[in-house]
Amino acid sequence: MNKFLSANIITSTISIATPLFIAALGGLFNERVGIVNVGLEGIMLSGAFTSAVVSYYTGSAWMGVVGAILIGILLGILHSFICIKLQAEHVVSGVAINILAESTTIFLLQLFFGNKGQTPTVTTIGNLGSKLDSIPILGVLFHNMSYITLIGIVLIIISHVFLYYTKAGLRYRSIGENPYAAQSLGIDVKSYMYIGVIIGCAMAGLAGSYLSIGMLNVFTKNMTAGRGYIALAAVIFGRWTPLGSLLASLFFGYVMALQISTQSLAIPAQVVEMFPYIATLVVLTFAYKNAKGPAHTGRPFINEK
Amino acid sequence: MKDVMDKTKKVSLELLPSLLAVISALIVGTIIIILIGQNPMAAYKAMFKGAFGDMRAFGNTLQRATPYIFGALSFLMAANGGLFNIGIEGQMYIGAFLSAIIGFSLTGVPKFLHLPLTLIVAMLGGMVWACIPAILKVKRGVHEVIGTVMLNYIAFALTGYLTVHVFHDPGLVAQTFEVSQSSILTELVATSKLNTGFIISLFLCVGLFIFLYYTPWGYGIRVNGLNSTASPYAGINPKKVMMASMVASGAISGLMGAERVLGVYHKFIHAFSPGYGFTAIAVSLLGKNHPLGIIPAAILFGALETGGSAMSIQVDVPRELGLILQALIIVFIASAQFINKKIVAMNGEVR
Numbered sequence: 100m101n102k103f104l105s106a107n108i109i110t111s112t113i114s115i116a117t118p119l120f121i122a123a124l125g126g127l128f129n130e131r132v133g134i135v136n137v138g139l140e141g142i143m144l145s146g147a148f149t150s151a152v153v154s155y156y157t158g159s160a161w162m163g164v165v166g167a168i169l170i171g172i173l174l175g176i177l178h179s180f181i182c183i184k185l186q187a188e189h190v191v192s193g194v195a196i197n198i199l200a201e202s203t204t205i206f207l208l209q210l211f212f213g214n215k216g217q218t219p220t221v222t223t224i225g226n227l228g229s230k231l232d233s234i235p236i237l238g239v240l241f242h243n244m245s246y247i248t249l250i251g252i253v254l255i256i257i258s259h260v261f262l263y264y265t266k267a268g269l270r271y272r273s274i275g276e277n278p279y280a281a282q283s284l285g286i287d288v289k290s291y292m293y294i295g296v297i298i299g300c301a302m303a304g305l306a307g308s309y310l311s312i313g314m315l316n317v318f319t320k321n322m323t324a325g326r327g328y329i330a331l332a333a334v335i336f337g338r339w340t341p342l343g344s345l346l347a348s349l350f351f352g353y354v355m356a357l358q359i360s361t362q363s364l365a366i367p368a369q370v371v372e373m374f375p376y377i378a379t380l381v382v383l384t385f386a387y388k389n390a391k392g393p394a395h396t397g398r399p400f401i402n403e404k
Numbered sequence: 405m406k407d408v409m410d411k412t413k414k415v416s417l418e419l420l421p422s423l424l425a426v427i428s429a430l431i432v433g434t435i436i437i438i439l440i441g442q443n444p445m446a447a448y449k450a451m452f453k454g455a456f457g458d459m460r461a462f463g464n465t466l467q468r469a470t471p472y473i474f475g476a477l478s479f480l481m482a483a484n485g486g487l488f489n490i491g492i493e494g495q496m497y498i499g500a501f502l503s504a505i506i507g508f509s510l511t512g513v514p515k516f517l518h519l520p521l522t523l524i525v526a527m528l529g530g531m532v533w534a535c536i537p538a539i540l541k542v543k544r545g546v547h548e549v550i551g552t553v554m555l556n557y558i559a560f561a562l563t564g565y566l567t568v569h570v571f572h573d574p575g576l577v578a579q580t581f582e583v584s585q586s587s588i589l590t591e592l593v594a595t596s597k598l599n600t601g602f603i604i605s606l607f608l609c610v611g612l613f614i615f616l617y618y619t620p621w622g623y624g625i626r627v628n629g630l631n632s633t634a635s636p637y638a639g640i641n642p643k644k645v646m647m648a649s650m651v652a653s654g655a656i657s658g659l660m661g662a663e664r665v666l667g668v669y670h671k672f673i674h675a676f677s678p679g680y681g682f683t684a685i686a687v688s689l690l691g692k693n694h695p696l697g698i699i700p701a702a703i704l705f706g707a708l709e710t711g712g713s714a715m716s717i718q719v720d721v722p723r724e725l726g727l728i729l730q731a732l733i734i735v736f737i738a739s740a741q742f743i744n745k746k747i748v749a750m751n752g753e754v755r
Contacts, residue, residue, distance in 0.1 A: 135549065137490070177735070187738040190488055190549055191689060194682050195734035201679070202727030209722040210440060328553055335550060369565035376554040383546045397547065 108356050110243045114314055116345075116352030118143065118306040121251040122330035123337065123344035124258055125171075125302030130339060131262070131275045132295040133395040134182050137193030138174065139303045140327025141200030145170045146307025148204040151318035152211065154221040160312045164224065164247070164305065171304020174200075175297035183292050186399040197327075205320050217319040223312050245313040247305070254302065258341040271295065275393025278400045288400060303327070325372075332379040339392045351375040421740030422690050422697075426704070429732035436728070437721060447719045451726070454714020455707035461714070463596030467668070469706030470598075471496075471677075473605040474660030475684020476691060476698035477612060478653045482534075483693050484616060485649025486629040486642070487541070491552025492657045493681025494559030495533045499526035499658025500665045501563040504672035505571070507583025507665065518586040523662050530658020531651050533559060538650035542643045548650075556681075564674045571672075578674035589667035599667030606699070608656070613695040625649050657681065686734035705730055 122139050129136040136142075146167035154163035174196055181192040209215050227241050227249065234241070241249070262268040273281045274291050282288045310326075311318040329351060336350075337343025351374070358371035430448075437444040455465045475492050482489035503526040510518055537551030564578065571580040589599040616622035628635045628645040635642050660680070665672055687705055691698030712726020 137549070137553065181735070181738050185739050188488070190490060191685065191734065191738040194490070194685055195731055195738055198679065198683065198686075198734060199728065199731035202724045202731055206722050206724035206728055209724070215722075215724075325557055328557060331550075332554060367565055367569055369561040369568070372561040372564075373558050376557045380540070380546075380551065380554045380558075383550065384540060384544055397549070 103357065105360070108353070108360050109240070111356040111359060112349060112352045113240075113244060113248060114352075115355050116348040117245065117248045117251055117313070118309045118326055119330050119333055119351060120255065120345045120348035121247075121306035121309065122303045122327060123333040123348055124251075124254060124341055125299040125306065126331055126334045127337075127339055127341065127344055128258070128295050128299030128302065130334060130393055130396050131272055132292045133275045133278060133393060133398065133400060134179070134292065134296050135189040135193065135397045136178060136296070136299065136303075137190055137328075137331065138178055138196030138200075138300075139193075139330050140323055140325065141193075141197035142171055142174045142300050142303035143307035143310070143327050143330075144197075144200045144204055144321070144323045145174060146304030147311040147322055148200075148207070148307075148318050149304070150308035151218045151221050151311040152207075154223075154312050155218060158222055160222045160224045163221070163312050164308050167304040167308035168301045169304070171301040171307075172297055174304070175300025178300060179293050179296035182296070183289060183400070186401065189397055201321060204318075208318075208320065215320060217317050218311075220316045221312060221318075223316045245309065247309045247313045250305070251309075252345075255341045255345050262341065272393075275395055278395055292400065303330075306330070329375050332375050335392065336375075336379050336382055351378075418692055422692065422701070422737065425690065425733050425736035425740050428736045429729050432732050433725065433729050436725065440721065442719055442721050447715055447721050447725075450715040450718040451708075451711035453711075454718075455711035457714075459593060460596055461710060463593030463598040464710040465703060465706045466593075466602055467596050467598040467706070468709045469702040470602045470605055470663055470667075471660050471680040472684050472687045472702035472705050473602075473609065473698060474656055474663060475680055476688035476702060477605070477608055477695060478656035478660065479685050479688040480691075480693040480695065480698065481612065481656060482650050482653035483688065484629040485625045485645050485653075487538070487548050487646055487650050487653075489534070489552060489650065489653050489657075490549055490682070490685065491534065491537060491555050492653075492660070492684055493677060493679065494552065494556035495530040495654045495657035496661035496664075496677065496681050497556075497559040497563050498533045498661070499530040500661025500676070501566065501580075501672050502526050502529040502658070503587075503662035503665045504580045504583060507587040508581045508671075510587070511584050513584075513586055515586040518584070519589070519666070522583075522587045522666065523659060526658040526662035527655040528658070530654040530656070530661070532654070534650050534654020534657065535647075538647050542647060560675070563672070567672060567674045573671065579669075580672040582671045583666060587666055588670060589663065591667075597668045599663070601663030601667040604659070604663070608659075609695045609699055616695065660684075683730060683734075686730070686737060689737050690733060 122143055126136055126139050149170040150163035150167035153166035154160045178192050178196060181187045182189045205215050212218055224246050227244050262272060270286050271291055274288055278288045310322050333344050333347040333351060336347035354374050355371055358366050358368060434444040437447050454461055456462050478492050479489055503522050506522040506525045533555060536555060537548050540546040540551045541548045567580055568578050573579050573581045589601045592598045616626060624640045625645055627638055628640055628642050687701045688698055691701035708726040708729050712723040715721055716723035
């Protein structure tokens, strides 16, 4: 088989990309209503932890997924409250969420399982297996795909249709560009913002669940290992669009999969680790000068009413 | 007399949100301790004793506070100039790594040359790393938060690569060789690892306080941070000021890394930081982005760590409670900015 394109590499590319593009989609939903979310990392970590714990105690991985989404919603409420209601610095809230998630997950590991490293093995979501094999050509792709990946792809399609083919989506996009103009057209800006941030954070929670009960069958401390930041990079690399974020994540995933499968080619792991960040910086600097994302992102929306 | 009254009123109003944040965090902490079936008074007492109980405990607390003092100074320097530097972590890694390289590669050089040289190279490294996002911001309009976040991971992976593949000390841990004696920051309190880097950080606090509040350059930086669209009218070039404050911020981050290497580990260890550069942002906000205000804030954060460890030994509460308290303080301090805005709105003249 070809070193650069084998079934193995395709499978692991999709697997590595899954948490990235789901979290990136979450980040995009934040940024499109003007909210920066560097807390993606912490929300993913919380999602990974919660889903593993729920799966362990209930024996149902799907309950774990629900748990991860719920913790995402909870942290989304916190983030939106701090950023929208209190108009505090978005990045500070995100950093707080990251530190809170890191310390709390270790604290709770110790309380629940008496060790600070990892949970016992838990029930996993499992793969699609042969269920979609009947689809011509593409069927093989789905064979080793997790249900969470499938959910993620569906979410990408729904988000794309929502943002570009519905009235609400157009309004949604307008808020990140200029909330004041949106408001003057009678759009309930703050409701859109709250809902957008909370949905986005729920997606980040879902992305986290893939790490502990999709890809693996255990939660280990700090298992996100910077994936939240790579997801942020994927949002930018994908020009703040759902399909772009998916492609960016697949691209990053492919580079990492290549590194794993070609360790004999001696590309050091750290060089590959750097890749998504360097690529994003280069693209930001040279490739598209005016692609700066939603204009109002990161700034407070002060409602004069 | 009225002036003194006004000044006191102003300072206490400034301190109010920070105090509220700390108190709120301690209250939530109390609830957590009760929920896990332990006695909060006993836990907090053990924590306090562990942080301030004797000379060694206090030394440990100050040792843990040192990177937060440097990091918060770095953050406030950039923030005063109008930039949000969340790249402290990466700049620190670069500074730490370079100080280790200069530290072990030179031998037989007298200390009065070797140590300053090592510190200067670390500062230059941090400066260069901070310059990249600053230039991207000024020239290409790339938001500094994005630029610095990307560079954090690049620094992390780059120093990791060089440590593992180029300067690897034989052994299982990914670390460099040990630095020579002539580049070490002397320990101040035995076994605490508290070193002369702490003294340097205090001098830097005072120096930056004088610079920012009593010199025209410092005034220029602060005006720019408050309102960069107005600064051209005061004869200030906002781009130049942003660059300068970011460069200074990076230099301090580099120093922060050098202190860890030369004073604590005596070598560069891959991934040594538990997130100093991020927590330092919170320390700076808790200290109201003021060079003197951050000292008690950093000591509090150091105390939560050393106290947390001591507490976990005496009372059955995991030591991560100290870190959770840190995180809660950040959540509340982020929220408390709101209180400040309310206060400003109520008495317009206070600021």
